[in-house]
Structure formats: C-alpha cells, structure tokens
Amino acid sequence: xxxxxxxxxxxxxxxxxxxxxxxxxxxxAGFDIFxxxxxxxxxxxxxxxxxxxxxGRVIDGSGTPVRDVLIELWQANAAGKYxxxxxxxxxxxxxxxxxxxxxxxxxxxxxxxxxxxxxxSVAGRAGRAMAPHVSLWIVARGINIGLNTRMYxxxxxxxxxxxxxxxxxxxxxxxxxxxxxxxxRGGATVYRFDVHLQGPQETVFFDI
Amino acid sequence: MAQEAHQYGEYxxxxxxxxxxxxxxxxxxxxxxxxxxxxISLQNSLSEITAPVFSHDELGxxxxxxxxxxxxxxxxxxxxxxxxxxxxxxxRKPVRNALVEVWQANAGGRYRHRNDTYIAPVDPNFGxxxxxxxxxxxHYVYRTIKPGPYPWRNGVNDWRPAHIHYSxxxxxxxxxxxxxxxxxxxxxxxxxxxxxxxxxxxxxxQLIAVLDRNNAIQLDSLAYRFDIVLRGARATWFESTWxxxxxxxxx
Numbered sequence: 001x002x003x004x005x006x007x008x009x010x011x012x013x014x015x016x017x018x019x020x021x022x023x024x025x026x027x028x029a030g031f032d033i034f035x036x037x038x039x040x041x042x043x044x045x046x047x048x049x050x051x052x053x054x055x056g057r058v059i060d061g062s063g064t065p066v067r068d069v070l071i072e073l074w075q076a077n078a079a080g081k082y083x084x085x086x087x088x089x090x091x092x093x094x095x096x097x098x099x100x101x102x103x104x105x106x107x108x109x110x111x112x113x114x115x116x117x118x119x120x121s122v123a124g125r126a127g128r129a130m131a132p133h134v135s136l137w138i139v140a141r142g143i144n145i146g147l148n149t150r151m152y153x154x155x156x157x158x159x160x161x162x163x164x165x166x167x168x169x170x171x172x173x174x175x176x177x178x179x180x181x182x183x184x185r186g187g188a189t190v191y192r193f194d195v196h197l198q199g200p201q202e203t204v205f206f207d208i
Numbered sequence: 209m210a211q212e213a214h215q216y217g218e219y220x221x222x223x224x225x226x227x228x229x230x231x232x233x234x235x236x237x238x239x240x241x242x243x244x245x246x247x248i249s250l251q252n253s254l255s256e257i258t259a260p261v262f263s264h265d266e267l268g269x270x271x272x273x274x275x276x277x278x279x280x281x282x283x284x285x286x287x288x289x290x291x292x293x294x295x296x297x298x299x300r301k302p303v304r305n306a307l308v309e310v311w312q313a314n315a316g317g318r319y320r321h322r323n324d325t326y327i328a329p330v331d332p333n334f335g336x337x338x339x340x341x342x343x344x345x346x347h348y349v350y351r352t353i354k355p356g357p358y359p360w361r362n363g364v365n366d367w368r369p370a371h372i373h374y375s376x377x378x379x380x381x382x383x384x385x386x387x388x389x390x391x392x393x394x395x396x397x398x399x400x401x402x403x404x405x406x407x408x409x410x411x412x413x414q415l416i417a418v419l420d421r422n423n424a425i426q427l428d429s430l431a432y433r434f435d436i437v438l439r440g441a442r443a444t445w446f447e448s449t450w451x452x453x454x455x456x457x458x459x
Contacts, residue, residue: 007298008437012411013227014388015235015402016373019321023311023337023373030322033278033335035268061240068323074259074381084258086216086380100260107323124253135255139386142237144228144405146386150255169248197241207222207247208256208382 013145020070020139021104028104040103042073042116046096049078049117053190054151054180057110058138061198065110068140071195073114075099075134080120089123118153124164131159131166133178138195148206151193154181169204177203217444218252219382220298228405235401236362257380257441262307262341271339274312274352278320278335285331286315286353288429291389291417294346295376298440302346303383306438309375310350311337317358317370326358351429354391362401369396369403376436383438390416391432 021029027037043051054073058066076082076099081091083098099119103112116134124130131152138147152160160166160179169175180193195203228235230242250256270277275284291310295303313319313336316328320336334353342348357370371388378384390397397403397416406412414437423431 006300007440008296008300009226009411009414010223010298010439011385011387011414011437012406013385014373014406014415015238016375016386017388018323019311019319020373020386022319022321022335023309023339024375026335026337029320031278031320031335033337034271034339036266061242064240066241072384074255076255082254082258084261086258087254089254098260122254125251130253130255133255135381137381137384140241142235142239142241144230144232144235144238144242145224146384147243165250165253168250174245198244202243202245204245205243205247207224207249208219208252 015141015144016070016139018068018141020068020141024070024102025104038102040101040112040114042075042099042101042114044096047077047117048094048097050189052116052118053188054114054116054134054193055111055190056180056193056195057105057112058140058195058197059110063199065105066140066197067105067107067110069105069110069112070102070139071105071112072102072137073100073116073134074137075116075119076122078117078120080122080132082122091120121159128164129159129162131156131163133163133165136195147197148208149195149203150178150206151191152179153191154179174204177201216257216379217441218257219380219439219441221249222439226406226408226411228407232405235405238405252380252382256382259377259379259381259383262305262377264341267339267341272350274310274334274336274338274350277338279333282333284314284334284353288351289354290349290351290423290425290429290431291372291434292347292349292420292423292431293433293435295342295348295378295436295438296346297378297383297438301440302342302344303378303438304342304344304346306342306346306348306379307339307377308342308348308436309337309339310352310372312352312355312372313358315353315356317356328356328358357394357396366401367396367399369394369400374436376438378438380441385436385438387436388415389434392416392418
C-alpha cells in the first residue's frame with residue numbers, strides 16, 4: 001500500500017505490583033532461587049572513582065514512605081563514559097564497571113541505598129557538558145508507568161548551574177528536588193536523596 | 209559501514225495516549241502515588257540512549273524454566289505452558305539481547321512473597337520467577353505453570369485476571385518497561401480495574417497472549433505467544449553528531 005505507516009505501537013505499561021520483588025529481587029520477597037542476583041552494589045572492588053553511598057526514600061502524597069518500591073539506577077563511570085557501544089566519547093572505559101544497579105526499599109523504614117562511585121560529567125547534546133548525575137527509574141504498586149528522574153550532586157554547584165537539563169526546568173525551586181545532599185558519615189560519603197511522588201516537594205519527573 | 213555510525217539514535221517520543229495515566233482513581237493506590245505536575249520532556253542524550261548490557265553468563269541454565277527452577281523433589285501443580293514471543297521496536301526491528309524477567313502467582317493464585325496472605329496454598333515446588341535474554345531474532349522463550357487469578361484489596365470483590373508480570377530492558381534506558389501479560393479468553397479481563405486504566409482497546413489487546421497450538425509440546429505443554437514492542441530509535445539521516453563525539457573542550 002502507498003504512503004502507509006506500518007509502525008508498531010509500544011506495549012502499554014502496567015504497574016509492577018506489590019510483589020515486584022519476586023521477579024526482580026527474590027531475596028527481598030523471602031526466597032533464594034537464582035545463582036547470580038542483580039543488586040544495589042554498582043561498583044565492585046575494582047571500579048575506579050570516589051566511593052559513595054546514595055540513600056533515600058520514596059514518599060507518597062500523604063508523606064508516607066513507599067515501602068514496596070523498586071528503584072533502578074544507571075550512570076556513567078568516574079571519567080563520564082557509559083559502558084555501552086552508543087557512547088563514543090573519547091574517554092576511558094572502565095571494564096570492571098557496568099554502571100547499573102537495582103535496589104528495594106526496606107519494608108519497615110522505606111529506605112533504599114546504592115553503593116557506587118561518583119560519575120564524571122558526560123557530554124550532552126551539541127557538545128554542552130552535563131553536570132555529573134545518575135538516572136533513576138522508579139516502579140511500584142500504584143505506579144502505572146515507571147517514573148524517570150535524575151539525581152545531581154550538591155557539591156557540583158558550578159556544573160549544576162550550567163547543566164542543560166536542569167536549566168530546562170523553568171521553575172527554579174523545583175530544580176532543588178533533583179539535588180542530593182552530600183554528607184560525611186564516619187569516613188564514608190553519603191548522598192541523601194528523597195523522591196517525593198506528590199505534594200509541595202514533588203520531585204521533577206521526566207518524559208525521556 | 210555508514211549504517212553502523214547511525215545505529216544508535218534518539219528514541220521516538222513516547223505515545224502516552226496508549227499508556228495508563230499516572231492518576232487512575234479506579235485503581236486506588238495510584239491516587240497518592242501519582243505526580244500532579246506534568247512530566248518535563250527531555251530530548252535524549254547519552255544518558256537516555258545507553259543502558260546496561262546483560263550477558264548469558266549472568267543467567268543460570270534453569271533461569272528460564274519456572275517448572276524446574278524451584279522444584280524441591282516434585283513438580284509444581286498446574287497447567288504446563290510454554291510462553292514465547294518476540295521483542296521488537298516500533299520500527300519492527302528485533303531487540304536483541306534484551307533482558308526479560310518474569311514473575312507470577314502459582315496455579316492457585318498465591319505468590320511466594322512474605323506479604324501475600326491469600327488463602328490458596330504456596331506450592332513447595334514453585335518459585336514463580338524466571339529470566340531470559342532475547343536472541344538475535346529478538347525471540348525469547350520460557351516455560352511455566354499457568355497462574356491463577358486472585359483477589360486484591362481495591363474493591364473487596366476485585367480479582368486480578370490470570371497474568372504474568374514482565375520487566376524488559378532494551379538497548380536504551382528510555383525503553384525500560386514493566387508490563388503484564390494476560391491470557392486470551394479470560395472473562396476477568398474486561399472487569400479488571402488495572403487493565404481498565406489502559407486507554408485504548410488496541411493497547412489492551414496487545415497485552416493479551418494468544419494460544420499457540422502449533423508450538424505446544426505434544427502431550428506435555430500448551431503454548432502461548434506474547435510479543436512485546438519497545439520504543440524505537442529513529443535513524444539519524446542528516447544529523448551528523450547530535451551527541452558530542454569529542455571531549456568537552458568544544459564547549
């Protein structure tokens with residue numbers, strides 16, 4: 001047929017549901033089954049860079065922590081390079097570093113953590129550098145389509161001020177919802193980052 | 209060759225008219241877990257078009273076999289089925305090496321999860337989860353026991369149709385998707401508050417697996433066919449470098 005677009009439509013998203021842990025983190029659901037389990041430890045002992053913990057909760061519109069949330073993180077290495085063939089930046093790859101992790105919230109406290117290294121700056125569109133950041137994807141019961149956001153670092157104020165994505169957010173007060181606060185805790189560096197699904201402190205979510 | 213240089217491009221804008229909206233009041237939990245602000249649209253950068261790459265040596269030999277991968281001296285109860293299909297993108301290109309993770313209740317509708325208190329018993333020989341990578345044709349296959357429907361506290365008489373949860377990774381972060389597969393002929397499908405959040409009939413139909421009699425294992429297992437479509441990346445015919453290929457000194 002002439003001038004017919006025969007594209008397929010993306011499959012519709014559905015909630016991950018309350019038992020998402022069975023498929024994505026069985027130990028959290030209460031049993032062990034796979035030999036290799038994906039985890040929240042993104043940086044193994046060989047990975048290069050500054051070791052950090054990222055910690056937070058996901059909070060719903062009533063102020064209650066979402067205790068059954070599943071959150072994934074994707075990031076570049078310490079040099080600012082992604083471990084993926086599409087990244088052709090002239091920067092070193094760290095073969096010991098994939099840059100991906102998956103975390104569950106504690107069923108009581110709602111706290112989730114990632115153990116990783118601080119990413120370097122990645123080149124953005126048209127050569128504009130992006131400030132160091134990680135990409136987050138959040139699913140849970142009650143969330144119909146995974147929420148995408150980014151987390152930036154409080155100690156990168158100059159880079160953040162020039163970041164092309166942060167500058168897209170016209171409401172400057174909302175930019176703060178994407179900045180994680182750096183804390184020192186007994187020799188370790190922790191970045192605190194709460195995600196607010198709804199309400200006055202609602203986190204910026206992106207359509208990527 | 210010239211084709212390879214443009215192999216990775218930005219993804220087409222997601223068509224949110226076919227996805228369930230974040231706020232869907234008939235699905236009660238969505239009311240407090242949905243943002244009120246609009247999503248801010250981003251043109252893809254390297255952060256969105258790259259994604260973790262998974263390999264076969266991360267998967268065990270029984271990871272795709274839910275009939276055997278938690279068998280403790282017996283076989284799980286229920287209808288043995290093979291589930292298979294293709295993962296394509298919107299441009300009908302196969303998505304190779306995509307990680308497909310699945311999870312489900314047992315034949316009685318009970319999940320192996322510390323928080324499930326439904327009266328149907330846990331099956332000692334059934335875990336309820338598996339994973340597989342798509343091959344070079346974008347094809348995946350696993351086998352399992354057909355899950356049963358079960359009640360959930362939305363309305364007191366709401367029942368989920370039989371379903372298998374799917375998590376799919378793709379070539380790029382922007383493709384990441386979680387969805388559910390339903391079974392053709394299930395009368396609970398039109399009555400499900402979660403499925404009713406899907407705005408179009410075509411989108412609902414695309415989530416319903418069809419009986420695939422030709423691929424049944426004779427005298428052993430029936431088969432169902434379920435394809436998944438992820439977002440497609442446009443070919444970049446004219447943009448030479450929409451991503452900076454050199455180091456940041458260009459800024």
